[in-house]
Amino acid sequence: MSQSRDVRVGLIGYGLAGSVFHAPLIDAAEGLTLAAIVTSNPERADEARKAYPDATLYATPAQLWQAADTLDLVVVASPNRTHKPLAMAALHAGLGVVVDKPLAASAGEARELIEEAEKRGLFLTVFQNRRWDGDFLTLQRLRDEGELGDIRRFESRFERWRPEPKGGWRQSGAPGEAGGVLYDLGAHLIDQALMLFGPVRSVYAELEHRYPDAEVDDDTFVALTHDSGMRSHLWMSSVAPECALRFRVLGSRAAYCSVGLDGQENALKASARPDQPGWRDAVEDGRARLVAGSEERPIDNDPGQYLRFYELVGQRFLAGEAPPVDPRESLAGLEIIAAAQHSSAEGRVVDLTHA
Structure with a gap:
């Protein structure tokens, strides 16, 4: 040390x-x-x-x-x-x-x-940086404050429009490469669903290959039934010419709807830094609103905080405390990915309670 x-x-x-x-x-x-x-x-x-x-x-x-x-x-x-x-x-x-x-x-x-x-x-x-996306932090806060009431349905999408595949190892079908959007984007969506609603008891999935001669999935749907009975519906795609709502979360009091992705990734790609002046101006976050029937009001998403992950790494490493992301939670996500692959290949719901 x-x-x-x-x-x-x-x-x-x-x-x-x-x-x-x-x-x-x-x-x-x-x-x-x-x-x-x-x-x-x-x-x-x-x-x-x-x-x-x-x-x-x-x-x-x-x-x-x-x-x-x-x-x-x-x-x-x-x-x-x-x-x-x-x-x-x-x-x-x-x-x-x-x-x-x-x-x-x-x-x-x-x-x-x-x-x-x-x-x-x-x-x-x-x-698992997308635990610190602004829209996800906002959703957690709204849930904890009771703004949505009892959450009844969770819809989450991570979609892109790439008419041509980028190539590289992510397009390889070799099992050890862990390529395709289920691993790339789905790992984020599954992790967020687990954080919100806990363990999963069954998985249904549809893994599609849209690119010509594709070896891996590029357009995928996963349905999770949590131990609590809550259902999460997750979409991930590289071939979506129009991207739907990022989040559509239906509660007994209101719905939270968010459009567009957290802007931290694009800001980092543009060489902006979270420790430098102008960081928040460089981050263009998605738009969000609360909806209850005919009543609708826009809301500002909370600021995303990717930097917080590494701040916690430093603090907890030195203190000998538990890490900011428990690796067993990521293990649970990988078990769900494997179940989704089996579900799609076999055309059935996979029961995780007897896995």
Whole structure:
């Protein structure tokens, strides 16, 4: 453990996840120092060196493990297939770990990581950043304040319009790659549903392949029945020419309807930083309203707080407290993803109570 005030962090991967989400948030979070970055891509290494001149650049994770005594924590922001082996290597090096979602390519791999971290008494958490989306924070607040009454139906969508596939590993059908929108977007929607309504007892899903020669799902629907009897209907798509409501949450008193995605991702892509002036001006959030029959009023969504995840990582790591995202919650999400795949392939509802 570092004797300094800051937790020293090594970041593995400097693609979209590493450069847009993790590196700027780690660098901005009080209590964390971005001490090392791993990327084998020379162009990305040059970009990282310019953006974070105080960080040591490594070409391979093996080089990082040789310098493990200079670090406290490792962030795994590499392709999904590498999440489990890299996180396991970090644990074996005696380091705490943050893994970008999904925690692993399967529930079995995730369980191995959790058991290893618990055996070694090491910090393990998952970057489920959309728990800190502004619209989701707003929905949680409205629920807790009783504005919606008893929530009766939860509809959630994460849709994009990409007429042509982007290519890359996310379009690969190899099971270990964990590609497709169910893993990419669905992991967020499932996690949010679990946070709101608790464990799930049954899953029904329709995984569609719309792109020509597609190997993975790109247009998917998942229906969850929670232990409480609450139902969550989740849509995720890369091929939606018109995006529907992000949230449509029906309660006994009112409905919460939100249009558009949280703007933090686009602001980060535009190089805005949450620790710099003008951050809130750079974030263009979606629009929201409360509806009760003919009565309707617009509301402002609460500010999103991705930075809060890494602030909590720093605080809880140093204090030896539970991480901001319990990895067993991400494990539950992976079990639901597997059930959704089985449901779609077999055309039936999958009962998780006897899984």
